[in-house]
Amino acid sequence: MKATLDALQRDAEGLGELRLMEVCGTHTVALFRTGVRDLLPSNVRLISGPGCPVCVTSQGYIDAAIEAAASGEVTLCTYGDMLRVPGQRGSLEALKARGARVVVCYSIRDALKYAQAHPKEQVMFLAVGFETTTPASALAVLEAARLGLERFTILSGHKLVMPAIEALLADPQADLHGFLLPGHVSVILGASPYRPLVDEHGLACVIAGFEPQQLIDGVARLVAQIKAGAPALENVYRAAVRPDGNPHARAITQQVFVAEDTEWRAMGVIPNSGLALRDEYAHFDAFKRFSLSLGADYDPPGCLCGQVIQGRVQPPQCPHFGKGCTLTQPIGPCMVSSEGTCAAWFKYARRA
Amino acid sequence: MSQVLMAHGGGGELTRQLLVERVLPRLANPLLNPLLDSAILERPSGRVCLTTDSFVVQPLFFPGGDIGRLAVCGTVNDLTCLGARPLGLSLALILEEGLELETLERVIDSLARTAEEAGVPIITGDTKVIERQRGDGILINTTGIGVLPEGLDLRPARINAGDLVILTGVPAEHGLAILSVREGLGFETALASDAAPLNGLAAPLLALPGLRFMRDPTRGGVAGVLADLVEETGLSVEIEERALPLSPIVRHASEMLGLDPLNVANEGKLVIVIAPADASTALARLRAHPLGRHAAIIGQIKPSTPPLAELITAIGGRRIIQRPMAEATPRIC
């Protein structure tokens, strides 16, 4: 590790500020938690992109979910990460305290089990997440169909990573030198979807895992590519990421979901960046079952989460950070989510 | 009759029967046996310490312990942290209508065993029954009285920069064991709660003049105690990740659930701050005790502004340690 760090230090020297983006919330947290950020050369800046699924979910989706739970019609099952995101009517956690049926799940399989055990309840699962999590939702829908779970639905907020990256790069102000590409999204996707980042945008690209050695390897390879002026698509997470990813998982997703235009927090509607249930599975679509529609997206007043997830603003630049907005009293989703950029800065790096 | 009825709490014959047949025989000791309205203790020399704690854990039984064991450990350990020698505990039971009497007996048996292990008698008590709400349950409050030896003064204010921080064993075992039996999560594990009375472990340290401070890292975990230390002393504390006595099973279960073992609850560990001169002696004494086999010096108090708890990570980076926001819940992110 020392050798890699030394090489990284040498390579980075004299290159000016290097702006590298990670687009995976788990990377964001791991980079802080392991102390890797602390060991990088001072001119290497790691910028967190739209990689936290809770954070990129539009406020309209969150309000719709909270509305559904507040109606008393449904039992809402959710990953713990969504529990504390504030909406217009408070968070799911606050609703739960007032008696709404909100069940925290570790896996969507737990929601299926709950639906089986409570056949009279309408069980709605908040299906958020990127390509890593989507096949699980697809499998759960197939399983629900097989079991004839008439009252099970999912509220799909699933999103795709590449369309968001493309949308970021379409901004002429985007000034990035490379991407630390998400390890577990890539387990599903493989490497090839990222090719345009190298071929068309000329950016350095490395798929990395989450252990300190791979994080450092990832950054070191990015800097080496930049130094050599030879952007390429590399994979330093070979233990898990195959060149072709996991075709079984992709086929399952394909069977159940179809790409659609989707609104992202602060980034607007991005073409073909989200996943909706195919018509054959409309029965499991909570939007249709409960005639839910997405309200407008908005940032809470003064909140810069929308800028933070696009890497335009670092959390300490937000006037609320650490003052009005803390882990106990979060204003925006980037402070709420366990892998939100603001939460990571606040938890691991707030030294004042 | 195999379940608790409202009448068991009514103060009549059924209450007497419940106590005489099911509870008292299990807890018998000379201070409790007279069954007066209050327990009478001889006046000890030294100052008196009083502490109280309530126990609402679900499920009632979990790997390595149960609510009865916790109810003794929690209160004994709170006295222990100040250096007090526990003299006795009160026991208030709040039983839910419909509770299986067999369950009650198991809890009292465990409580009695733990009290014996700690060498601390139950000296007074109370039993009430509340209406059936949802499921069967027991809530317990214990209050502990102890005596503080003359001259002993364990407070954060006595901590100095340069003092060393000891953790008496593997962190996170209790919280992970509880999670493993939580409804909806449930996983099979060889992990067991570390719940244990720590008065025996701490006793040989009390004579060391360099002993500054002890606290049991229960809810909030080790991180919570470190944050307390920083707030209460105005000093900084630096922990070495590589020095943490983590067992592979704790490490893996934590990874699996997305939890930081420093944030997860313990019921049988102490965080100790001690002057460097006495650290080796303290460590040797702790390791000689079965509950302290894996005791380790995990870090040091530092003079620094602003006051911070920091972790030197395994690869030599730094990050802040904060008190966790809420009870640790598994995450998939």
Next chain:
Amino acid sequence: MCLAVPGQVKEVYGEGLERLAKVDFQGSRVEVSLAMVPDAQLDAWVLVHAGYAIEVLDEREARETWDYLKTAGLYDEIPPALEPKP
């Protein structure tokens, strides 16, 4: 939202999309769906995300990649204490 951890398949039951496994994470076992990894056999190492195995891993590579898999044994890797500084 993509936390995933390596574990070892210790029991397999069911078929097709309903194929399940008990996966061992060094002392803790969780029921996991094998629907996305139809090739995973008993004793295989798999990467698990939110109750689903998402890939089969080579054991040797897994042990090299995940630092905390390098050693085994319940207490063997507990490090020696730092020496008290005088």
